[in-house]
Amino acid sequence: MNDIGRITGLSVVFREEQKMAAIGKPVRGTLSAEQALAILLNGTGLGYRFSNATTVQIYVLPPSTSAASRGTSDTMVVQAQGNSRLGPVVGYVASNSTSGTKTNTPPMRTPQSVSVITREQADAQGAQSLVQALRYSSGVAAEVRGSASRYDLPYVCGFGSPTNSNQYLDGLRLLRGGGYAIPQIETYGIELIEFLKGPSSTLYGGVTPGGLINAISKVPTSEPQHAVEMLYGSHNRMQLGVDSAGPLNDDRSLLYRVVALGRKSDTQVVNTKEERVYVAPSLTWIPNTDTSFTLNMSYQHDPEGGYYGVLPTVGSLWPSPAGQIPRNFNDGDLAFDEFDRKQSRAWWGISLSTASMTLGACATTSAISIIQRLPRA
Numbered sequence: 001m002n003d004i005g006r007i008t009g010l011s012v013v014f015r016e017e018q019k020m021a022a023i024g025k026p027v028r029g030t031l032s033a034e035q036a037l038a039i040l041l042n043g044t045g046l047g048y049r050f051s052n053a054t055t056v057q058i059y060v061l062p063p064s065t066s067a068a069s070r071g072t073s074d075t076m077v078v079q080a081q082g083n084s085r086l087g088p089v090v091g092y093v094a095s096n097s098t099s100g101t102k103t104n105t106p107p108m109r110t111p112q113s114v115s116v117i118t119r120e121q122a123d124a125q126g127a128q129s130l131v132q133a134l135r136y137s138s139g140v141a142a143e144v145r146g147s148a149s150r151y152d153l154p155y156v157c158g159f160g161s162p163t164n165s166n167q168y169l170d171g172l173r174l175l176r177g178g179g180y181a182i183p184q185i186e187t188y189g190i191e192l193i194e195f196l197k198g199p200s201s202t203l204y205g206g207v208t209p210g211g212l213i214n215a216i217s218k219v220p221t222s223e224p225q226h227a228v229e230m231l232y233g234s235h236n237r238m239q240l241g242v243d244s245a246g247p248l249n250d251d252r253s254l255l256y257r258v259v260a261l262g263r264k265s266d267t268q269v270v271n272t273k274e275e276r277v278y279v280a281p282s283l284t285w286i287p288n289t290d291t292s293f294t295l296n297m298s299y300q301h302d303p304e305g306g307y308y309g310v311l312p313t314v315g316s317l318w319p320s321p322a323g324q325i326p327r328n329f330n331d332g333d334l335a336f337d338e339f340d341r342k343q344s345r346a347w348w349g350i351s352l353s354t355a356s357m358t359l360g361a362c363a364t365t366s367a368i369s370i371i372q373r374l375p376r377a
Helices: 002-008 033-041 119-125
Strands: 011-014 046-052 055-060 114-118 167-169 190-197 211-217 225-233 237-247 254-266 273-288 291-305 338-353 358-373
Touching: 002 011, 002 033, 033 046, 033 055, 114 119, 119 190
Parallel strands: 011 055, 167 211
Antiparallel strands: 046 055, 114 190, 190 211, 225 237, 237 254, 254 273, 273 291, 291 338, 338 358
């Protein structure tokens, strides 16, 4: 039972006062939590019921419904279909969301509009940035700077600017400095993106009335998983990504994950490039089924930030007596326009589960440095 709870992210509670001893039947395959529980407890005289979305109670069945037969194997291989904070979301639709209530609650039970963009949906869209993943979400103007990829500046329900703090990472505000000291989230290290619409100051403090974007980082998983991604695309875009996760010990109480990415690309504007190095290690310790500690760190270096200029409407979108401006025109000074950004982040969280709720506490520290010389007028 504890293995199923650890794998699926459920809190297992035994409500009976007397001792319970039973050998369950072997569980194998890709199953939902309900299917795994039903197979394991079949014929043991024990039953289960969900008190909420994250807690399952185990109890003794009445004699009339109890069976005498018991299995003899203790082999167990379970993979949950639903989403949990300790593992990836399977499919396009996420069954739970944390942004609306800061608890693991289904969106249908959240009294606020929440849109969830899962990893599978972002991959199907071919999204290479946070704003590209938000292209099909209502109520957000994602790419207000067109092809510029240096920053993510989504406008949420009409509210947004470089100084507005409408972007969050793991429920914590993404810190920004003055001027151009604006960090950017690398989507390869993100498990899902939650778009919370409407006022949310009671949960998040000073946030714009339109809502906020909350990205959820990839965290360690109890099942081993390893992936390598190699991309080549337009403008000589080359990208290599590595994602490795799994347990570090036999009882799976210590989990790890390492996400790394390297990217180098030209852009549609002449004499501009994009470069990035990204590393995000994380570690989770699960002393029991009700408690988990997670440490997540990341380092990102962007030696080149691509193009960030703006062409006039007349001559680009509208006709001009002076002629049409080419789409690859660079309005900057090659000897003057420079960009270099380094950002680092450390995040730790504690999750405590009870019979009725899941509580969490987290803190973060981050640093960002940017060297930028703007194009001459």
